[in-house]
Amino acid sequence: MSYLFPTYKKKEIQLTQGKGAFLYSQDGKRYLDFMSGIAVTNLGHNHPSIVQALHKQADLLWHGSNLFHYEVQEQAAKQLVEKSNCDAVFFCNSGAEANEAAIKLARKATGKSHIISMKQSFHGRTLGSMAATGQAAVHEGYGPLLSSFTYVEFNNVDALEAAVQEDTAAILIEVVQGEGGVHVINEMYVEAINTLKQKHNLLLIIDEIQTGIGRTGTFFAYEHYRLDPDIVTVAKGLGNGFPVGAMLGKKALIQSFQTGSHGSTFGGNPLGMAIVKAVLDVYEPSFLATIRTQSNEWVQELKQELSTCSIVKDIRGSGFLIGLETTVEAQQVIHRCEEKGLLLLPAGTHVTRLLPPLTLTRQEWEEAQTIIKTVLTDIEQNG
Ligand SMILES: *Cc1c(COP(=O)(O)O)cnc(C)c1O
Numbered sequence: 001m002s003y004l005f006p007t008y009k010k011k012e013i014q015l016t017q018g019k020g021a022f023l024y025s026q027d028g029k030r031y032l033d034f035m036s037g038i039a040v041t042n043l044g045h046n047h048p049s050i051v052q053a054l055h056k057q058a059d060l061l062w063h064g065s066n067l068f069h070y071e072v073q074e075q076a077a078k079q080l081v082e083k084s085n086c087d088a089v090f091f092c093n094s095g096a097e098a099n100e101a102a103i104k105l106a107r108k109a110t111g112k113s114h115i116i117s118m119k120q121s122f123h124g125r126t127l128g129s130m131a132a133t134g135q136a137a138v139h140e141g142y143g144p145l146l147s148s149f150t151y152v153e154f155n156n157v158d159a160l161e162a163a164v165q166e167d168t169a170a171i172l173i174e175v176v177q178g179e180g181g182v183h184v185i186n187e188m189y190v191e192a193i194n195t196l197k198q199k200h201n202l203l204l205i206i207d208e209i210q211t212g213i214g215r216t217g218t219f220f221a222y223e224h225y226r227l228d229p230d231i232v233t234v235a236k237g238l239g240n241g242f243p244v245g246a247m248l249g250k251k252a253l254i255q256s257f258q259t260g261s262h263g264s265t266f267g268g269n270p271l272g273m274a275i276v277k278a279v280l281d282v283y284e285p286s287f288l289a290t291i292r293t294q295s296n297e298w299v300q301e302l303k304q305e306l307s308t309c310s311i312v313k314d315i316r317g318s319g320f321l322i323g324l325e326t327t328v329e330a331q332q333v334i335h336r337c338e339e340k341g342l343l344l345l346p347a348g349t350h351v352t353r354l355l356p357p358l359t360l361t362r363q364e365w366e367e368a369q370t371i372i373k374t375v376l377t378d379i380e381q382n383g
Pocket of ligand 1: 093094095096123124178179208210211235236
């Protein structure tokens with residue numbers, strides 16, 4: 001019997017330890033982790049420099065509230081600003097909280113409340129971020145919702161143009177929809193966003209909670225495109241497993257988030273900040289270049305390997321955020337791979353999502369590829 005609300009369907013695996021690309025269970029089994037805790041442990045489990053930063057800060061100071069200055073908080077913010085097109089950072093504790101901050105800031109800065117978000121998007125589970133999410137299943141039973149969102153079909157330019165109103169403050173988008181099935185933005189849509197943003201003076205909010213922190217081979221996924229967001233939200237990979245989120249915004253927005261306008265007790269605490277700093281230190285340009293090269297080559301190879309497999313419909317994504325669409329249900333693929341020691345995620349009913357740690361080795365990739373090929377071939381031949 002469990003004392004938990006059963007809000008998650010749990011696997012029959014009890015995890016006890018992690019190291020690099022591997023997780024270990026209580027019964028002594030080893031799993032190759034292509035879930036990364038849902039795009040969180042991008043640098044693998046127990047990354048030495050991050051563990052060291054945690055231990056060092058744990059001996060100094062965990063928390064003192066946002067009523068004080070911390071050098072480490074300023075340093076973490078500076079690093080995020082330098083890696084982005086933004087000028088200021090608000091720290092919080094999760095992705096949903098980062099999006100809440102973004103929604104509030106967009107309203108305050110524009111004096112408007114309508115936000116256009118995408119069908120099949122995912123922005124979180126709090127009341128505001130849930131309302132921003134374009135999935136009926138996420139909304140069910142929680143009405144009335146915050147009503148100021150319009151959901152438009154992703155990559156449909158006409159639908160986007162038609163959704164702009166007098167009261168529209170912002171467009172909120174993931175450049176690769178993660179939970180929604182691994183769908184990548186197209187160039188025409190990028191241009192349409194830029195045109196509408198200019199014409200109607202809209203803010204562009206990019207949710208980089210899953211796509212950011214190197215996942216797609218650039219630090220933020222928007223860097224692959226001619227996109228200039230006003231607000232960027234991150235979380236997941238930012239703490240590599242330590243709960244932390246952040247909202248980044250451009251200079252013109254700073255005046256709208258002044259003393260007393262928003263807050264978080266835990267957000268930006270020195271323990272979290274020391275970890276964020278250690279995480280960001282790893283993202284040197286050369287590391288990002290390696291992620292780009294390896295993901296390009298290895299995903300190409302996966303496509304090649306599976307090119308004759310009739311149950312594979314599509315392999316798509318960006319960097320190491322990969323969607324494998326099959327004619328069979330993703331849960332079947334995932335379950336069979338799990339039996340062979342490979343952990344994968346679904347993204348919708350027929351898309352299996354691969355989220356390997358960005359630090360994985362060639363050998364680890366090959367191990368996963370072999371398992372996937374074996375499983376898909378077996379399903380193809382024997383059901
Ligand atoms: C996971 C996710 C969120 C929500 O983050 P939480 O930390 O679970 O609140 C928001 N947006 C995207 C794109 C995500 O993948």
